[in-house]
Amino acid sequence: MRHIFLIFIILLLKLSVFAEDFYIENFYVNIEVMPDGSLEITEKISVNFTTAKRGIIRTIPIQYHISYLPDSLKSLRAEPTSSCFIKIYDLSVENFTFETTENYGNLEIKIGSSNKLVEGKQHYILHYKVSGVVNPFEMYDEINWNIIGNEWNVPINKVNFEIKLNKSLNLKNTDIQLVTGLKGQQNHDANFELKPSKIIGESTKLLNPNEGISIALKFKKKYLEATYKIEKIKSSIFINNNGSCNYADSIEVNFNNYQNGFIYEIPRFVTDENGKKHEIFLKFNTQKSKYKVIVKEKGDFFQFHIGSPNKEPMLSGKQVFELKYQTWGNIFLQNKTPYFAWIFFTESAKYQIFNTQFVVASNIKLNFESLKNRNDFSTNFSFSKNKIEYNSFNTNKLEYFILKLTENTIGNLPDSEIIKSATNYYIGNINVNINIKNDRNVHLCKKIELNFFENYNVFEDFPFVYTLYKTIYKDDYHDFASKTFRTERFGFFNNVYKPYYSNVEFTPNTHVNNFTSEQQYTWYSELENQNNTNIQIEYDVFDITSDTDSGSIIHIPILTSSSEPVKEFLCTFELPQNIDYKSITCYITFNDSLSKTIPFIVEKNKVIIKQNLINAVQTPFAIAIRFPQSVFTNTSLSSEIKLFLLNNASFLIPFFVLILLLTIWFLIGKDLKNIIIVQYQAPENITPSEAGLLWDNKLHKRDLIALFYYWAAKNYISIIENESEEISFKLLQYLPSTSKNYEKTIFKSIFKTKKIGEIVTLKQFKGNFDKIMQKSFNQMINYAKVNNFYTPGTYGFGQILKIASIFIFASAVFAFLSEFRFNQLSVSLLITAGIVFLFGKIMPKRAHFGNKIFQHLIGFAEFIEKAEKERLQTLLAQNANYFYETIAYAVIMGKAETWSNKFSSLTIDKPDWYVSNIQKFNATVFTQNMLKTMQTIDKTLNFKPASSSNRSKWASSSKLSWSSGSSFRSSGSFRSGSGFGGGGGSSW
Numbered sequence: 010m011r012h013i014f015l016i017f018i019i020l021l022l023k024l025s026v027f028a029e030d031f032y033i034e035n036f037y038v039n040i041e042v043m044p045d046g047s048l049e050i051t052e053k054i055s056v057n058f059t060t061a062k063r064g065i066i067r068t069i070p071i072q073y074h075i076s077y078l079p080d081s082l083k084s085l086r087a088e089p090t091s092s093c094f095i096k097i098y099d100l101s102v103e104n105f106t107f108e109t110t111e112n113y114g115n116l117e118i119k120i121g122s123s124n125k126l127v128e129g130k131q132h133y134i135l136h137y138k139v140s141g142v143v144n145p146f147e148m149y150d151e152i153n154w155n156i157i158g159n160e161w162n163v164p165i166n167k168v169n170f171e172i173k174l175n176k177s178l179n180l181k182n183t184d185i186q187l188v189t190g191l192k193g194q195q196n197h198d199a200n201f202e203l204k205p206s207k208i209i210g211e212s213t214k215l216l217n218p219n220e221g222i223s224i225a226l227k228f229k230k231k232y233l234e235a236t237y238k239i240e241k242i243k244s245s246i247f248i249n250n251n252g253s254c255n256y257a258d259s260i261e262v263n264f265n266n267y268q269n270g271f272i273y274e275i276p277r278f279v280t281d282e283n284g285k286k287h288e289i290f291l292k293f294n295t296q297k298s299k300y301k302v303i304v305k306e307k308g309d310f311f312q313f314h315i316g317s318p319n320k321e322p323m324l325s326g327k328q329v330f331e332l333k334y335q336t337w338g339n340i341f342l343q344n345k346t347p348y349f350a351w352i353f354f355t356e357s358a359k360y361q362i363f364n365t366q367f368v369v370a371s372n373i374k375l376n377f378e379s380l381k382n383r384n385d386f387s388t389n390f391s392f393s394k395n396k397i398e399y400n401s402f403n404t405n406k407l408e409y410f411i412l413k414l415t416e417n418t419i420g421n422l423p424d425s426e427i428i429k430s431a432t433n434y435y436i437g438n439i440n441v442n443i444n445i446k447n448d449r450n451v452h453l454c455k456k457i458e459l460n461f462f463e464n465y466n467v468f469e470d471f472p473f474v475y476t477l478y479k480t481i482y483k484d485d486y487h488d489f490a491s492k493t494f495r496t497e498r499f500g501f502f503n504n505v506y507k508p509y510y511s512n513v514e515f516t517p518n519t520h521v522n523n524f525t526s527e528q529q530y531t532w533y534s535e536l537e538n539q540n541n542t543n544i545q546i547e548y549d550v551f552d553i554t555s556d557t558d559s560g561s562i563i564h565i566p567i568l569t570s571s572s573e574p575v576k577e578f579l580c581t582f583e584l585p586q587n588i589d590y591k592s593i594t595c596y597i598t599f600n601d602s603l604s605k606t607i608p609f610i611v612e613k614n615k616v617i618i619k620q621n622l623i624n625a626v627q628t629p630f631a632i633a634i635r636f637p638q639s640v641f642t643n644t645s646l647s648s649e650i651k652l653f654l655l656n657n658a659s660f661l662i663p664f665f666v667l668i669l670l671l672t673i674w675f676l677i678g679k680d681l682k683n684i685i686i687v688q689y690q691a692p693e694n695i696t697p698s699e700a701g702l703l704w705d706n707k708l709h710k711r712d713l714i715a716l717f718y719y720w721a722a723k724n725y726i727s728i729i730e731n732e733s734e735e736i737s738f739k740l741l742q743y744l745p746s747t748s749k750n751y752e753k754t755i756f757k758s759i760f761k762t763k764k765i766g767e768i769v770t771l772k773q774f775k776g777n778f779d780k781i782m783q784k785s786f787n788q789m790i791n792y793a794k795v796n797n798f799y800t801p802g803t804y805g806f807g808q809i810l811k812i813a814s815i816f817i818f819a820s821a822v823f824a825f826l827s828e829f830r831f832n833q834l835s836v837s838l839l840i841t842a843g844i845v846f847l848f849g850k851i852m853p854k855r856a857h858f859g860n861k862i863f864q865h866l867i868g869f870a871e872f873i874e875k876a877e878k879e880r881l882q883t884l885l886a887q888n889a890n891y892f893y894e895t896i897a898y899a900v901i902m903g904k905a906e907t908w909s910n911k912f913s914s915l916t917i918d919k920p921d922w923y924v925s926n927i928q929k930f931n932a933t934v935f936t937q938n939m940l941k942t943m944q945t946i947d948k949t950l951n952f953k954p955a956s957s958s959n960r961s962k963w964a965s966s967s968k969l970s971w972s973s974g975s976s977f978r979s980s981g982s983f984r985s986g987s988g989f990g991g992g993g994g995s996s997w
Contacts, residue, residue, distance in 0.1 A: 046140075053133070086143075172208040224988075256336065293335070346414075373415065453549075579618070711947070759774055870902050910933060923935070
């Protein structure tokens with residue numbers, strides 16, 4: 010029984026092999042570790058093709074996502090981007106042609122010829138070199154390599170590998186981890202033999218699809234060459250009088266092979282002569298760097314992880330990097346005397362910096378005599394006007410020095426909390442003066458002192474739009490809503506209020522950007538070392554007052570976009586008259602949240618608010634004051650009108666559209682006044698289709714379908730309805746030559762043999778009849794143009810207006826969905842869409858001939874409504890087919906039921922051209938069947954073919970996750986699929 014089961018398993022395996030077109034009999038990998046940490050790899054892949062193919066595609070990842078491991082498990086390699094790259098080069102394949110492409114982070118090696126098929130056993134030998142695979146740690150270096158990869162979707166019978174070291178190394182078994190299995194597993198279906206300069210290993214069982222082998226090797230420090238050396242650093246430092254320092258570092262790096270980048274470190278702390286520690290704050294904009302840079306904090310240092318700016322992510326040979334940044338905190342006060350302290354080249358010195366230079370300069374006087382150096386290298390310093398230069402060779406130590414600056418040369422240093430929370434600048438102080446006048450006008454003057462960390466533009470929204478809130482201000486003692494809010498001053502269906510601004514002025518270094526409904530102004534610093542910038546904004550604004558039951562409120566946004574900290578804030582409200590301070594309440598609002606009361610002082614008619622240290626998490630912010638409404642004694646009518654128009658501007662759209670279309674319609678589209686004269690007959694030589702177009706200026710499908718009964722009444726065809734309600738048409742006689750083209754188009758498409766007596770079922774001409782109807786429709790419209798049914802241009806213009814109304818309506822829906830509520834724009838567009846559609850219907854002006862026919866039709870419609878039995882009997886006596894010749898016209902006017910009811914009490918014979926199983930026949934029953942038949946014709950012929958779409962599936966190549974130095978520190982952390990290399994392959 011066991012043997013039978015084993016044979017069954019083997020057969021299943023063989024079937025799966027044939028399903029994959031090939032399997033791998035043996036996979037041999039030879040890896041030689043070079044002194045510089047690069048690898049020279051030979052792969053020998055013995056393949057057995059079960060189906061003729063051109064060759065194989067070997068895929069090796071070259072881009073790896075960096076896992077977010079704890080710092081204790083991460084290597085010391087540079088991580089300038091969120092991905093890590095390796096470099097594969099000097100690639101060759103023995104005895105086969107090949108081509109390479111990079112796709113989704115993988116190197117694809119396509120081996121074989123498109124003109125030649127291979128079958129059976131084939132041997133592929135690949136040679137290539139790899140750089141960038143060393144993970145450096147404090148005490149050792151590590152190489153992780155995925156030997157064959159976890160993306161071979163075929164079984165592999167046997168794997169052998171050999172790793173050669175560049176020199177003898179006393180490795181231990183604990184220095185090697187070897188795992189197998191699917192990605193993430195930790196199986197041990199392979200073993201290895203350890204020798205002084207060689208590791209030999211093999212798999213111990215067949216590897217199923219997507220199972221791989223990965224190995225990790227730990228090397229003693231200095232066994233492999235350092236991945237890079239920082240050979241020279243030149244640092245230029247400029248001391249600013251606001252307490253910041255601008256740095257420009259030139260760093261020369263020598264990469265021993267292809268690498269992702271390097272790490273450059275500067276200190277996070279300096280200590281003064283008393284041993285007190287001062288924290289340094291780094292300001293560096295990675296987006297403005299021409300290199301790929303990520304800044305990290307690690308212990309007492311800032312780390313710059315610097316990489317290539319090019320599309321090719323790897324670096325090699327000698328490279329020079331220019332790095333600019335700014336620091337705060339290394340200038341500090343000691344007994345009110347400013348000092349500058351710095352540590353040079355810190356941890357970077359462990360890479361043996363051969364040449365170091367720095368220059369310290371400032372536009373303030375430097376006290377050279379106070380220079381102290383902890384390592385006593387003062388002989389390396391040279392001095393000139395406001396400049397200190399330092400040169401050193403073969404530096405391998407940290408170098409620390411402290412410089413006493415001249416008193417009163419550094420301004421008031423900002424609080425460390427401000428610098429810590431700031432990103433690109435901080436605001437030294439804001440001084441706002443708000444003059445409230447008795448006519449509801451407000452004059453505002455805002456002065457702002459900016460301290461930039463670098464050249465930077467600050468975009469600030471000018472408060473041209475105020476959002477309306479149900480609750481304006483709230484605190485522990487007051488909770489009041491704007492129940493008597495001045496809504497008459499706001500726009501209809503509008504959730505914002507736009508005040509009326511005038512006399513807006515900005516300082517020269519402020520640029521104003523104009524937008525459709527809002528404006529922005531920009532603060533910017535122009536000079537390289539200009540850190541302080543003062544700007545001023547001044548304007549008048551009418552009625553930003555909110556009236557409530559408990560008083561009037563003026564709400565002033567101070568900062569609308571900035572998220573940077575403010576050191577000091579002073580606001581003064583000037584009221585038009587002296588007010589009891591007990592009737593005044595002041596508020597401050599942060600980030601549009603509910604407000605809280607703040608203290609203030611009153612000096613005559615001035616209310617003064619002062620705040621210190623407004624943190625970045627609290628800005629933007631606004632100030633508000635509540636005071637009695639009695640301060641307002643008059644208002645400006647012209648300003649009121651301008652304010653109303655400003656807040657209801659959207660409603661000008663339908664107003665102007667109405668005026669424009671009304672003028673156009675009056676000039677070219679207004680019909681002549683119709684006089685109703687009762688008509689007993691339908692218009693002569695006018696088909697129901699033409700009558701239907703003129704009746705409502707639109708050609709309906711029913712107007713064309715009504716032709717079937719029009720022709721039947723003239724004995725051109727007969728209509729047959731059998732017991733199963735199937736509809737057929739019988740040709741009785743040909744249409745006369747005087748018939749219109751649109752009639753002939755439909756008629757000929759039904760009776761294709763043109764033989765008298767031919768019977769055609771409705772289903773027989775179902776196929777392309779929608780195209781026939783469209784052709785007839787176009788011919789009917791063209792016939793109307795040629796025969797001057799309408800004044801030239803008015804009908805087409807009306808159709809354009811109808812189409813335009815659909816687009817305007819869609820825009821209104823979009824405006825509604827943008828806020829999920831009716832707003833002024835959506836309501837305005839809805840009104841506009843209605844106006845445009847209405848004029849689209851009434852714009853077509855009937856010409857003389859068309860108007861004559863239309864007057865006849867309304868006269869006949871009048872008769873249908875008011876016809877008396879005696880008159881109808883007389884008409885039937887004159888013409889027995891009177892009802893059948895007119896019913897089609899009643900249908901197109903929507904009066905079929907009314908017309909048939911008029912004949913319900915009259916005796917009319919069943920027409921010869923109508924064959925049906927109706928037992929009790931009268932006009933009402935006939936009309937009901939007629940309408941039902943027309944609906945059946947419409948439903949049967951007016952079909953749309955089912956749409957189909959080709960759905961294509963795609964999947965990007967998978968990218969291996971690399972655990973940034975998945976190390977031996979964490980026991981059992983190394984898993985199958987970890988490390989570099991790997992990938993997989995397929996046939997082609």
